[in-house]
Amino acid sequence: MSSKPESPSDASIDAGIEFVASCELPTPWATFTLHGFIEHDTGKEHLALSLGTFDDGAPVLARVHSECLTGDALFSQRCDCGAQLETALQKIAEEGRGVLLYLRQEGRGIGLLNKIRAYRLQEQGADTVEANHQLGFGDDLRDYTLCKPMLQHMGIASLRLMTNNPRKVAALGKDGVPVESRIPLIVNRNRFNTRYLDTKAEKLGHLLAAADSVG
Ligand SMILES: Nc1nc2c(ncn2[C@@H]2O[C@H](COP(=O)(O)OP(=O)(O)OP(=O)(O)O)[C@@H](O)[C@H]2O)c(=O)[nH]1
Numbered sequence: 001m002s003s004k005p006e007s008p009s010d011a012s013i014d015a016g017i018e019f020v021a022s023c024e025l026p027t028p029w030a031t032f033t034l035h036g037f038i039e040h041d042t043g044k045e046h047l048a049l050s051l052g053t054f055d056d057g058a059p060v061l062a063r064v065h066s067e068c069l070t071g072d073a074l075f076s077q078r079c080d081c082g083a084q085l086e087t088a089l090q091k092i093a094e095e096g097r098g099v100l101l102y103l104r105q106e107g108r109g110i111g112l113l114n115k116i117r118a119y120r121l122q123e124q125g126a127d128t129v130e131a132n133h134q135l136g137f138g139d140d141l142r143d144y145t146l147c148k149p150m151l152q153h154m155g156i157a158s159l160r161l162m163t164n165n166p167r168k169v170a171a172l173g174k175d176g177v178p179v180e181s182r183i184p185l186i187v188n189r190n191r192f193n194t195r196y197l198d199t200k201a202e203k204l205g206h207l208l209a210a211a212d213s214v215g
């Protein structure tokens, strides 16, 4: 099956990513439109789920979600990803308007097999950041530059972003995606991920205290 784009004149072609096709995606919360994109340099297939219309120009309720196969698909309780994904889709459905970008940057960019290596090191005592360092990686290798052309393709100019990560807000702003407001997304703290979440707060700057969920 060819991955020839449906609209070859799409502006995203010049931005390192190309729109390929879209379809309806019924979920337990709403029927979203699923947009598929391909990244030129890596061949990675990135996704967006959108709901409603954006031509009024008002900031759009959004989640920029990084792939976590273990949390998103395999129900892992080691992190908060699966619950964040579900809650974000639910909130977008409640509002009847919004977008979720699903970026294929597994393991904060180190990939799935290296994330398994990192989890193994965490079982031996390292925290999530130390484990990345022991494997020779930085804290967080993610890159958000593809978000702007993906959002442009859908006619979205600015976001109300569901995240606890101020670095993500700053990176999007730097890449020309205005974040009008940050909406906390604090879900699924449990006995398996308490240390992980505490390390994110202490070393990666995530806003995860109960007080951070207000506002
Ligand atoms: N390298 C590594 N990656 C992890 C680990 N646990 C989760 N991840 C990955 O981290 C990414 C999610 O990042 P998080 O830091 O949980 O959240 P965030 O996207 O920065 O912030 P939020 O928007 O608040 O969710 C996904 O790509 C996961 O696969 C870990 O222990 N090590």
Ligand SMILES: [Zn+2]
Pocket (backbone or CB within 6 Å): 068, 070, 071, 072, 079, 080, 081, 082
């Ligand atoms: Zn996860």
